[in-house]
Amino acid sequence: MVYKFFNKNLAQSLTCCMLCGGASGEFGICSACTGELPVLNCGCRYCALPLAAAKNSICAGCIQRPPAYxxxxxxxxxxFPINHLIQRFKYHRDLAAGDSLTQLAARQLWPPEDTPDLLTPIPLHWRRYWQRGYNQAQLIASGLGRHWDIPVELRLLRKTTSTKTQSQLSRNQRLKNLSESFTVRREIQGAHIGLVDDVVTTGATLEATTRQLLAAGAKKVSAFVLARTP
Structure with missing residues:
Protein backbone atom coordinates (compact mmCIF):
# COMPACT_ATOMS: atom_id res chain seq x y z
CA MET A 1 0.00 0.00 0.00
CA VAL A 2 2.82 2.37 0.87
CA TYR A 3 4.69 1.62 -2.36
CA LYS A 4 1.67 2.30 -4.53
CA PHE A 5 1.07 5.63 -2.80
CA PHE A 6 4.72 6.66 -3.08
CA ASN A 7 4.92 5.68 -6.76
CA LYS A 8 2.20 8.15 -7.71
CA ASN A 9 4.82 10.93 -7.54
CA LEU A 10 3.41 12.81 -4.59
CA ALA A 11 5.67 15.78 -5.17
CA GLN A 12 4.13 16.41 -8.58
CA SER A 13 0.81 17.26 -6.94
CA LEU A 14 2.21 19.84 -4.51
CA THR A 15 1.30 23.44 -5.29
CA CYS A 16 3.74 25.00 -2.79
CA CYS A 17 7.47 24.45 -2.46
CA MET A 18 8.05 22.25 0.59
CA LEU A 19 11.04 24.38 1.60
CA CYS A 20 10.12 28.04 1.09
CA GLY A 21 6.34 27.87 0.60
CA GLY A 22 6.49 29.57 -2.79
CA ALA A 23 5.19 28.15 -6.03
CA SER A 24 6.13 24.49 -6.36
CA GLY A 25 8.70 23.42 -8.90
CA GLU A 26 9.00 20.27 -11.00
CA PHE A 27 9.44 17.91 -8.05
CA GLY A 28 7.74 19.74 -5.21
CA ILE A 29 10.69 22.10 -4.65
CA CYS A 30 10.95 25.42 -6.49
CA SER A 31 13.85 26.10 -8.85
CA ALA A 32 15.41 28.66 -6.49
CA CYS A 33 15.51 26.20 -3.59
CA THR A 34 16.68 23.39 -5.86
CA GLY A 35 19.61 25.54 -6.93
CA GLU A 36 20.66 25.98 -3.30
CA LEU A 37 20.71 22.29 -2.38
CA PRO A 38 24.17 21.15 -1.15
CA VAL A 39 25.22 19.14 -4.21
CA LEU A 40 28.19 16.84 -3.61
CA ASN A 41 30.48 18.09 -6.34
CA CYS A 42 33.74 16.77 -4.93
CA GLY A 43 34.01 13.59 -2.91
CA CYS A 44 36.25 10.57 -2.48
CA ARG A 45 36.06 8.47 -5.63
CA TYR A 46 35.25 5.41 -3.51
CA CYS A 47 33.25 6.38 -0.41
CA ALA A 48 32.01 9.85 -1.55
CA LEU A 49 33.37 11.56 1.59
CA PRO A 50 33.25 15.31 0.82
CA LEU A 51 36.74 16.59 -0.01
CA ALA A 52 38.23 19.99 -0.75
CA ALA A 53 40.56 18.57 -3.41
CA ALA A 54 39.82 17.91 -7.07
CA LYS A 55 37.50 15.22 -8.35
CA ASN A 56 38.69 11.58 -8.39
CA SER A 57 40.69 12.13 -5.20
CA ILE A 58 40.79 9.36 -2.60
CA CYS A 59 40.30 9.99 1.11
CA ALA A 60 42.85 8.79 3.68
CA GLY A 61 40.48 6.14 5.01
CA CYS A 62 40.01 4.47 1.63
CA ILE A 63 43.77 4.60 0.94
CA GLN A 64 44.40 2.76 4.21
CA ARG A 65 41.43 0.38 3.91
CA PRO A 66 40.11 0.09 0.35
CA PRO A 67 36.37 -0.69 0.55
CA ALA A 68 34.79 -3.85 -0.82
CA TYR A 69 32.31 -1.82 -2.90
CA PHE A 80 20.54 21.75 5.45
CA PRO A 81 17.97 21.49 3.95
CA ILE A 82 18.66 17.94 2.67
CA ASN A 83 19.13 16.61 6.20
CA HIS A 84 15.82 18.19 7.23
CA LEU A 85 13.95 16.61 4.29
CA ILE A 86 15.50 13.18 4.86
CA GLN A 87 14.55 13.26 8.54
CA ARG A 88 10.97 14.19 7.62
CA PHE A 89 10.87 11.30 5.16
CA LYS A 90 12.59 8.75 7.38
CA TYR A 91 11.09 9.44 10.79
CA HIS A 92 7.87 11.41 10.21
CA ARG A 93 6.26 9.55 7.29
CA ASP A 94 6.63 12.50 4.91
CA LEU A 95 6.45 10.47 1.71
CA ALA A 96 6.19 13.61 -0.42
CA ALA A 97 9.63 14.69 0.82
CA GLY A 98 10.99 11.25 -0.02
CA ASP A 99 9.42 11.35 -3.45
CA SER A 100 10.93 14.78 -4.19
CA LEU A 101 14.39 13.71 -3.05
CA THR A 102 14.25 10.47 -5.04
CA GLN A 103 13.22 12.17 -8.27
CA LEU A 104 15.84 14.89 -7.90
CA ALA A 105 18.51 12.32 -7.03
CA ALA A 106 17.56 10.20 -10.04
CA ARG A 107 18.29 13.17 -12.27
CA GLN A 108 21.39 14.21 -10.30
CA LEU A 109 23.07 10.76 -10.36
CA TRP A 110 22.24 9.69 -13.91
CA PRO A 111 24.00 8.34 -15.85
CA PRO A 112 26.26 6.31 -13.55
CA GLU A 113 29.77 5.47 -14.70
CA ASP A 114 28.76 1.81 -14.92
CA THR A 115 25.07 0.90 -14.92
CA PRO A 116 24.24 -1.94 -12.49
CA ASP A 117 22.28 -5.00 -13.56
CA LEU A 118 19.78 -4.49 -10.74
CA LEU A 119 19.13 -2.28 -7.73
CA THR A 120 18.43 -3.54 -4.23
CA PRO A 121 17.81 -1.59 -1.01
CA ILE A 122 19.53 -1.94 2.34
CA PRO A 123 16.95 -3.95 4.35
CA LEU A 124 15.48 -3.20 7.75
CA HIS A 125 15.04 -5.85 10.41
CA TRP A 126 11.39 -6.83 10.65
CA ARG A 127 11.05 -5.22 14.10
CA ARG A 128 12.28 -1.85 12.80
CA TYR A 129 10.10 -2.22 9.71
CA TRP A 130 7.07 -2.92 11.89
CA GLN A 131 7.78 0.14 14.04
CA ARG A 132 8.29 2.50 11.10
CA GLY A 133 5.76 1.00 8.71
CA TYR A 134 8.03 1.19 5.66
CA ASN A 135 11.66 0.98 4.61
CA GLN A 136 12.78 4.29 3.14
CA ALA A 137 15.56 2.57 1.17
CA GLN A 138 12.98 0.37 -0.57
CA LEU A 139 11.01 3.42 -1.64
CA ILE A 140 14.14 5.15 -2.93
CA ALA A 141 15.25 2.04 -4.83
CA SER A 142 11.82 1.66 -6.43
CA GLY A 143 11.88 5.29 -7.56
CA LEU A 144 15.41 5.14 -8.96
CA GLY A 145 14.71 1.89 -10.77
CA ARG A 146 11.60 3.36 -12.36
CA HIS A 147 13.41 6.50 -13.52
CA TRP A 148 16.47 4.62 -14.78
CA ASP A 149 14.64 1.60 -16.18
CA ILE A 150 16.72 -0.79 -14.07
CA PRO A 151 15.20 -3.89 -12.41
CA VAL A 152 14.70 -3.60 -8.65
CA GLU A 153 14.80 -6.61 -6.33
CA LEU A 154 13.41 -5.42 -3.00
CA ARG A 155 14.08 -8.62 -1.05
CA LEU A 156 17.47 -9.73 -2.32
CA LEU A 157 19.03 -8.88 1.07
CA ARG A 158 17.64 -9.81 4.46
CA LYS A 159 18.49 -8.31 7.85
CA THR A 160 18.62 -11.34 10.11
CA THR A 161 19.51 -9.72 13.43
CA SER A 162 18.25 -6.59 15.12
CA THR A 163 21.42 -4.58 15.70
CA LYS A 164 21.95 -1.63 18.02
CA THR A 165 21.39 1.92 16.76
CA GLN A 166 24.35 2.88 14.60
CA SER A 167 24.30 6.67 14.85
CA GLN A 168 26.66 7.02 17.83
CA LEU A 169 29.11 4.25 16.88
CA SER A 170 32.52 4.49 15.21
CA ARG A 171 33.16 2.74 11.90
CA ASN A 172 34.89 -0.21 13.57
CA GLN A 173 32.08 -0.48 16.13
CA ARG A 174 29.53 -0.39 13.32
CA LEU A 175 31.31 -3.14 11.40
CA LYS A 176 31.36 -5.32 14.52
CA ASN A 177 27.72 -4.48 15.20
CA LEU A 178 26.75 -5.50 11.65
CA SER A 179 28.92 -8.61 11.42
CA GLU A 180 26.89 -11.49 9.95
CA SER A 181 23.63 -9.57 10.33
CA PHE A 182 22.79 -9.66 6.58
CA THR A 183 22.12 -12.60 4.28
CA VAL A 184 21.56 -12.85 0.50
CA ARG A 185 18.45 -14.77 -0.52
CA ARG A 186 19.77 -16.19 -3.81
CA GLU A 187 22.88 -16.61 -5.91
CA ILE A 188 23.79 -13.60 -8.04
CA GLN A 189 26.70 -14.99 -10.00
CA GLY A 190 28.44 -12.39 -12.16
CA ALA A 191 25.93 -9.60 -11.48
CA HIS A 192 26.71 -5.94 -10.86
CA ILE A 193 24.53 -4.99 -7.89
CA GLY A 194 23.52 -1.42 -7.11
CA LEU A 195 22.86 -0.97 -3.38
CA VAL A 196 20.47 1.83 -2.40
CA ASP A 197 20.20 3.69 0.90
CA ASP A 198 19.23 7.14 2.15
CA VAL A 199 22.39 8.34 3.95
CA VAL A 200 25.98 7.13 4.26
CA THR A 201 27.88 8.03 7.41
CA THR A 202 30.84 5.66 7.85
CA GLY A 203 29.98 3.23 5.04
CA ALA A 204 29.94 0.29 7.47
CA THR A 205 26.47 -0.90 6.45
CA LEU A 206 27.37 -0.78 2.76
CA GLU A 207 30.64 -2.56 3.50
CA ALA A 208 28.88 -5.36 5.40
CA THR A 209 26.21 -5.90 2.74
CA THR A 210 28.76 -5.68 -0.08
CA ARG A 211 30.82 -8.47 1.46
CA GLN A 212 27.74 -10.69 1.59
CA LEU A 213 26.80 -9.90 -2.01
CA LEU A 214 30.32 -10.64 -3.25
CA ALA A 215 30.33 -13.91 -1.31
CA ALA A 216 27.04 -14.80 -3.06
CA GLY A 217 28.70 -14.38 -6.47
CA ALA A 218 28.27 -10.71 -7.37
CA LYS A 219 30.87 -9.43 -9.82
CA LYS A 220 30.94 -6.05 -8.13
CA VAL A 221 28.81 -3.76 -5.99
CA SER A 222 28.23 -0.03 -6.28
CA ALA A 223 25.94 2.13 -4.17
CA PHE A 224 23.54 5.02 -4.71
CA VAL A 225 22.45 7.24 -1.82
CA LEU A 226 20.67 10.52 -1.32
CA ALA A 227 23.32 12.08 0.89
CA ARG A 228 26.80 11.66 2.40
CA THR A 229 27.74 13.01 5.79
CA PRO A 230 30.99 15.04 6.17
Missing part, protein backbone atom coordinates in the same frame (compact mmCIF):
# COMPACT_ATOMS: atom_id res chain seq x y z
CA UNK A 70 33.42 -0.18 -6.14
CA UNK A 71 31.93 3.28 -5.61
CA UNK A 72 29.32 5.24 -3.68
CA UNK A 73 27.41 7.85 -5.67
CA UNK A 74 25.74 10.49 -3.47
CA UNK A 75 23.53 13.27 -4.77
CA UNK A 76 24.11 15.72 -1.91
CA UNK A 77 26.03 16.44 1.24
CA UNK A 78 24.04 15.73 4.40
CA UNK A 79 23.50 19.39 5.24
Missing amino acids: TKISAAWQYA
Whole structure:
Protein backbone atom coordinates (compact mmCIF):
# COMPACT_ATOMS: atom_id res chain seq x y z
CA MET A 1 0.00 0.00 0.00
CA VAL A 2 2.82 2.37 0.87
CA TYR A 3 4.69 1.62 -2.36
CA LYS A 4 1.67 2.30 -4.53
CA PHE A 5 1.07 5.63 -2.80
CA PHE A 6 4.72 6.66 -3.08
CA ASN A 7 4.92 5.68 -6.76
CA LYS A 8 2.20 8.15 -7.71
CA ASN A 9 4.82 10.93 -7.54
CA LEU A 10 3.41 12.81 -4.59
CA ALA A 11 5.67 15.78 -5.17
CA GLN A 12 4.13 16.41 -8.58
CA SER A 13 0.81 17.26 -6.94
CA LEU A 14 2.21 19.84 -4.51
CA THR A 15 1.30 23.44 -5.29
CA CYS A 16 3.74 25.00 -2.79
CA CYS A 17 7.47 24.45 -2.46
CA MET A 18 8.05 22.25 0.59
CA LEU A 19 11.04 24.38 1.60
CA CYS A 20 10.12 28.04 1.09
CA GLY A 21 6.34 27.87 0.60
CA GLY A 22 6.49 29.57 -2.79
CA ALA A 23 5.19 28.15 -6.03
CA SER A 24 6.13 24.49 -6.36
CA GLY A 25 8.70 23.42 -8.90
CA GLU A 26 9.00 20.27 -11.00
CA PHE A 27 9.44 17.91 -8.05
CA GLY A 28 7.74 19.74 -5.21
CA ILE A 29 10.69 22.10 -4.65
CA CYS A 30 10.95 25.42 -6.49
CA SER A 31 13.85 26.10 -8.85
CA ALA A 32 15.41 28.66 -6.49
CA CYS A 33 15.51 26.20 -3.59
CA THR A 34 16.68 23.39 -5.86
CA GLY A 35 19.61 25.54 -6.93
CA GLU A 36 20.66 25.98 -3.30
CA LEU A 37 20.71 22.29 -2.38
CA PRO A 38 24.17 21.15 -1.15
CA VAL A 39 25.22 19.14 -4.21
CA LEU A 40 28.19 16.84 -3.61
CA ASN A 41 30.48 18.09 -6.34
CA CYS A 42 33.74 16.77 -4.93
CA GLY A 43 34.01 13.59 -2.91
CA CYS A 44 36.25 10.57 -2.48
CA ARG A 45 36.06 8.47 -5.63
CA TYR A 46 35.25 5.41 -3.51
CA CYS A 47 33.25 6.38 -0.41
CA ALA A 48 32.01 9.85 -1.55
CA LEU A 49 33.37 11.56 1.59
CA PRO A 50 33.25 15.31 0.82
CA LEU A 51 36.74 16.59 -0.01
CA ALA A 52 38.23 19.99 -0.75
CA ALA A 53 40.56 18.57 -3.41
CA ALA A 54 39.82 17.91 -7.07
CA LYS A 55 37.50 15.22 -8.35
CA ASN A 56 38.69 11.58 -8.39
CA SER A 57 40.69 12.13 -5.20
CA ILE A 58 40.79 9.36 -2.60
CA CYS A 59 40.30 9.99 1.11
CA ALA A 60 42.85 8.79 3.68
CA GLY A 61 40.48 6.14 5.01
CA CYS A 62 40.01 4.47 1.63
CA ILE A 63 43.77 4.60 0.94
CA GLN A 64 44.40 2.76 4.21
CA ARG A 65 41.43 0.38 3.91
CA PRO A 66 40.11 0.09 0.35
CA PRO A 67 36.37 -0.69 0.55
CA ALA A 68 34.79 -3.85 -0.82
CA TYR A 69 32.31 -1.82 -2.90
CA THR A 70 33.42 -0.18 -6.14
CA LYS A 71 31.93 3.28 -5.61
CA ILE A 72 29.32 5.24 -3.68
CA SER A 73 27.41 7.85 -5.67
CA ALA A 74 25.74 10.49 -3.47
CA ALA A 75 23.53 13.27 -4.77
CA TRP A 76 24.11 15.72 -1.91
CA GLN A 77 26.03 16.44 1.24
CA TYR A 78 24.04 15.73 4.40
CA ALA A 79 23.50 19.39 5.24
CA PHE A 80 20.54 21.75 5.45
CA PRO A 81 17.97 21.49 3.95
CA ILE A 82 18.66 17.94 2.67
CA ASN A 83 19.13 16.61 6.20
CA HIS A 84 15.82 18.19 7.23
CA LEU A 85 13.95 16.61 4.29
CA ILE A 86 15.50 13.18 4.86
CA GLN A 87 14.55 13.26 8.54
CA ARG A 88 10.97 14.19 7.62
CA PHE A 89 10.87 11.30 5.16
CA LYS A 90 12.59 8.75 7.38
CA TYR A 91 11.09 9.44 10.79
CA HIS A 92 7.87 11.41 10.21
CA ARG A 93 6.26 9.55 7.29
CA ASP A 94 6.63 12.50 4.91
CA LEU A 95 6.45 10.47 1.71
CA ALA A 96 6.19 13.61 -0.42
CA ALA A 97 9.63 14.69 0.82
CA GLY A 98 10.99 11.25 -0.02
CA ASP A 99 9.42 11.35 -3.45
CA SER A 100 10.93 14.78 -4.19
CA LEU A 101 14.39 13.71 -3.05
CA THR A 102 14.25 10.47 -5.04
CA GLN A 103 13.22 12.17 -8.27
CA LEU A 104 15.84 14.89 -7.90
CA ALA A 105 18.51 12.32 -7.03
CA ALA A 106 17.56 10.20 -10.04
CA ARG A 107 18.29 13.17 -12.27
CA GLN A 108 21.39 14.21 -10.30
CA LEU A 109 23.07 10.76 -10.36
CA TRP A 110 22.24 9.69 -13.91
CA PRO A 111 24.00 8.34 -15.85
CA PRO A 112 26.26 6.31 -13.55
CA GLU A 113 29.77 5.47 -14.70
CA ASP A 114 28.76 1.81 -14.92
CA THR A 115 25.07 0.90 -14.92
CA PRO A 116 24.24 -1.94 -12.49
CA ASP A 117 22.28 -5.00 -13.56
CA LEU A 118 19.78 -4.49 -10.74
CA LEU A 119 19.13 -2.28 -7.73
CA THR A 120 18.43 -3.54 -4.23
CA PRO A 121 17.81 -1.59 -1.01
CA ILE A 122 19.53 -1.94 2.34
CA PRO A 123 16.95 -3.95 4.35
CA LEU A 124 15.48 -3.20 7.75
CA HIS A 125 15.04 -5.85 10.41
CA TRP A 126 11.39 -6.83 10.65
CA ARG A 127 11.05 -5.22 14.10
CA ARG A 128 12.28 -1.85 12.80
CA TYR A 129 10.10 -2.22 9.71
CA TRP A 130 7.07 -2.92 11.89
CA GLN A 131 7.78 0.14 14.04
CA ARG A 132 8.29 2.50 11.10
CA GLY A 133 5.76 1.00 8.71
CA TYR A 134 8.03 1.19 5.66
CA ASN A 135 11.66 0.98 4.61
CA GLN A 136 12.78 4.29 3.14
CA ALA A 137 15.56 2.57 1.17
CA GLN A 138 12.98 0.37 -0.57
CA LEU A 139 11.01 3.42 -1.64
CA ILE A 140 14.14 5.15 -2.93
CA ALA A 141 15.25 2.04 -4.83
CA SER A 142 11.82 1.66 -6.43
CA GLY A 143 11.88 5.29 -7.56
CA LEU A 144 15.41 5.14 -8.96
CA GLY A 145 14.71 1.89 -10.77
CA ARG A 146 11.60 3.36 -12.36
CA HIS A 147 13.41 6.50 -13.52
CA TRP A 148 16.47 4.62 -14.78
CA ASP A 149 14.64 1.60 -16.18
CA ILE A 150 16.72 -0.79 -14.07
CA PRO A 151 15.20 -3.89 -12.41
CA VAL A 152 14.70 -3.60 -8.65
CA GLU A 153 14.80 -6.61 -6.33
CA LEU A 154 13.41 -5.42 -3.00
CA ARG A 155 14.08 -8.62 -1.05
CA LEU A 156 17.47 -9.73 -2.32
CA LEU A 157 19.03 -8.88 1.07
CA ARG A 158 17.64 -9.81 4.46
CA LYS A 159 18.49 -8.31 7.85
CA THR A 160 18.62 -11.34 10.11
CA THR A 161 19.51 -9.72 13.43
CA SER A 162 18.25 -6.59 15.12
CA THR A 163 21.42 -4.58 15.70
CA LYS A 164 21.95 -1.63 18.02
CA THR A 165 21.39 1.92 16.76
CA GLN A 166 24.35 2.88 14.60
CA SER A 167 24.30 6.67 14.85
CA GLN A 168 26.66 7.02 17.83
CA LEU A 169 29.11 4.25 16.88
CA SER A 170 32.52 4.49 15.21
CA ARG A 171 33.16 2.74 11.90
CA ASN A 172 34.89 -0.21 13.57
CA GLN A 173 32.08 -0.48 16.13
CA ARG A 174 29.53 -0.39 13.32
CA LEU A 175 31.31 -3.14 11.40
CA LYS A 176 31.36 -5.32 14.52
CA ASN A 177 27.72 -4.48 15.20
CA LEU A 178 26.75 -5.50 11.65
CA SER A 179 28.92 -8.61 11.42
CA GLU A 180 26.89 -11.49 9.95
CA SER A 181 23.63 -9.57 10.33
CA PHE A 182 22.79 -9.66 6.58
CA THR A 183 22.12 -12.60 4.28
CA VAL A 184 21.56 -12.85 0.50
CA ARG A 185 18.45 -14.77 -0.52
CA ARG A 186 19.77 -16.19 -3.81
CA GLU A 187 22.88 -16.61 -5.91
CA ILE A 188 23.79 -13.60 -8.04
CA GLN A 189 26.70 -14.99 -10.00
CA GLY A 190 28.44 -12.39 -12.16
CA ALA A 191 25.93 -9.60 -11.48
CA HIS A 192 26.71 -5.94 -10.86
CA ILE A 193 24.53 -4.99 -7.89
CA GLY A 194 23.52 -1.42 -7.11
CA LEU A 195 22.86 -0.97 -3.38
CA VAL A 196 20.47 1.83 -2.40
CA ASP A 197 20.20 3.69 0.90
CA ASP A 198 19.23 7.14 2.15
CA VAL A 199 22.39 8.34 3.95
CA VAL A 200 25.98 7.13 4.26
CA THR A 201 27.88 8.03 7.41
CA THR A 202 30.84 5.66 7.85
CA GLY A 203 29.98 3.23 5.04
CA ALA A 204 29.94 0.29 7.47
CA THR A 205 26.47 -0.90 6.45
CA LEU A 206 27.37 -0.78 2.76
CA GLU A 207 30.64 -2.56 3.50
CA ALA A 208 28.88 -5.36 5.40
CA THR A 209 26.21 -5.90 2.74
CA THR A 210 28.76 -5.68 -0.08
CA ARG A 211 30.82 -8.47 1.46
CA GLN A 212 27.74 -10.69 1.59
CA LEU A 213 26.80 -9.90 -2.01
CA LEU A 214 30.32 -10.64 -3.25
CA ALA A 215 30.33 -13.91 -1.31
CA ALA A 216 27.04 -14.80 -3.06
CA GLY A 217 28.70 -14.38 -6.47
CA ALA A 218 28.27 -10.71 -7.37
CA LYS A 219 30.87 -9.43 -9.82
CA LYS A 220 30.94 -6.05 -8.13
CA VAL A 221 28.81 -3.76 -5.99
CA SER A 222 28.23 -0.03 -6.28
CA ALA A 223 25.94 2.13 -4.17
CA PHE A 224 23.54 5.02 -4.71
CA VAL A 225 22.45 7.24 -1.82
CA LEU A 226 20.67 10.52 -1.32
CA ALA A 227 23.32 12.08 0.89
CA ARG A 228 26.80 11.66 2.40
CA THR A 229 27.74 13.01 5.79
CA PRO A 230 30.99 15.04 6.17
